[in-house]
Amino acid sequence: MQHKPNIVDIAEITGFSITTVSRVLNGKGEKYRISKATREKIKSVAEELEYVPNEFARNLRIGKSKTIALIVPSLKNPFFAEIASVVNTEVRKYGYITLIGDSDDQVENEKTELSHLSSRSLDGMIVVPCGEKWDHLVKVHESGLPLICIDRYFEDTSLSYVSSDNYEGAYSATKYLIDQGHTDIACIQGVRHSMPNIQRVKGFTDAMKDAGMDTYTVTGDAFSEQNGYLETKLLLSRGKRPSAIFAFSNMIAMGCLKALKEENVRIPEAISLITFDDNPYMNYIDPPLTCISQPVEDICKIAVKILFSHILDDDKTPKHVLLKCTLKVKESVKNVSYSS
Amino acid sequence: MQHKPNIVDIAEITGFSITTVSRVLNGKGEKYRISKATREKIKSVAEELEYVPNEFARNLRIGKSKTIALIVPSLKNPFFAEIASVVNTEVRKYGYITLIGDSDDQVENEKTELSHLSSRSLDGMIVVPCGEKWDHLVKVHESGLPLICIDRYFEDTSLSYVSSDNYEGAYSATKYLIDQGHTDIACIQGVRHSMPNIQRVKGFTDAMKDAGMDTYTVTGDAFSEQNGYLETKLLLSRGKRPSAIFAFSNMIAMGCLKALKEENVRIPEAISLITFDDNPYMNYIDPPLTCISQPVEDICKIAVKILFSHILDDDKTPKHVLLKCTLKVKESVKNVSYSS
DNA sequence: AATTAAGGAATAATCGTTTGAGCAAAATAA
């Protein structure tokens, strides 16, 4: 037998019918009253032949692929790489496979990936959407393919989502800066229309207003290093420099660091820096960055759980979950209460 | 039409046969002399219905899946995340899909992934192997599934591989340390049996010997942060501390940093540090780490190219490619020539 | 007028599984 063995081969060798073989191999032997002797014989032959079922034939027949797709803006961003890693691991626990798509933060790519992937009869989809429109996502979802958004999401839709409580996270980061005596704070935001960004801006401005402050800046338009770099350069060139910068992502923070270093502005002596997102490198950066850490692992686990409740239990009610962030105080924020 | 349209639907609507529809949609219209009018009609109907061929049926019939699998030791390691990102992008260019498997650096998982994935009639496979045995990989390859190793590989096999020239990289890093006046150097290695590690150790010791030095240490046994941390702790507790540490991976270097920080050992004043692997964070670490940068992007691109030459051109000759690394001098190595 | 060629499209088998329906023999009940 040089070709890959299939159930027909096993049926011929054991002398039983294809049906019986299929049932035994699917663990439905008991249910269909196949005798123990038969079951064991079939199983042993299957093992001997190193039989591996052809997923395509199986998928074709039952219309399910045991495959879900994950679309992220960019795998190169460690934040999304971690998401990919966790989702991949969690999904495997259900015996499913994950296809990963990279949208490069372009809605067009997102759409292309969506249609590419959907030719593979997916059973579900997890998306970190990158656009400001979501018709295409809702359409997919309404066509019967369970879809859940993580990190970025949309309100007022039938789509489930799991994300951080960005408002609260930004609020507490800002409050922390204020408590440390900062009065002139600039925040460098990410993609403007994205929900995390909207919430963060809101959290930031609310915290400022609640503290009765009005000298603040909100600038920037991408979660990228480049944006962080350019905006920081601009901030530094202003007449009066802010005393603290709030970067809305780890990539933005990298850009800030680059710019601050270039201009020889010491952190936190000359300017304080706080950022969204945490990762192992943060501890070794000069100085270690105080940050708002998102519960990435939990977000992914919950998202996968919800997705499978949609897939397996046919539970269609949209679920909306926001998880608390944690403020991790390190060394990039200076207390200026007394020195100013 | 509420269900997903298939070629039968299109055949019924247009009034042509399934055969004709299939041929037109596969671009074989000309070849089979289907009239232009017919072709256009079929195409327009297909478009209108948003027809997407069922890949499973297609794969089942033709035995190809337009899918390749990538197995990496851990997606959480930015080095492998980058590999995943690039491979994914490159593979898409051929119209193929990438399935990503995470072996968590355990051969057992690698084998499980291998069999899991192979039930999906893969067309090819890219593996960063994690074990010291490769029978299972060769077996897969010899069973007709093109397989290529990247980063880690094995000599004397029929498997193709693409990797860095680890020997040369380690040699030049070591030489650099020596040129800076270091005489007592410790290197913290990764997984011992892995080829990159073997080559790096060889590069390191050869460079030391060529310079007539014999006070060096080779220690450690994993590419992990933990290993870097523990080994550095041990090194620091020795009577005579080395003047420089050579970390064999970015994760190991993180561990070193952690230990050095804990012990208040200043880099590079008290001890110099050089590491394998580069990434954006390296520039913002305190101090920026001098490193050996691997051409990850090129490695992946070449690997994908070779893989597809195996898949598409049926070119079975094993290819072995090693790419040069680059020494990136930053600020973590002190010149001790004159000070000692 | 008969034969051949070429254009254009259909029939039906096939890929490897799953599964509703069904059937013969053995065991049990009446």
Added chain:
DNA sequence: TTATTTTGCTCAAACGATTATTCCTTAATT
């Protein structure tokens, strides 16, 4: 003994695409 149930297993039709083979028109050639 006959009727009923249980046991153990099989038939054959899907799933949606591909493709070798065959078939029917016309048009061209002999």
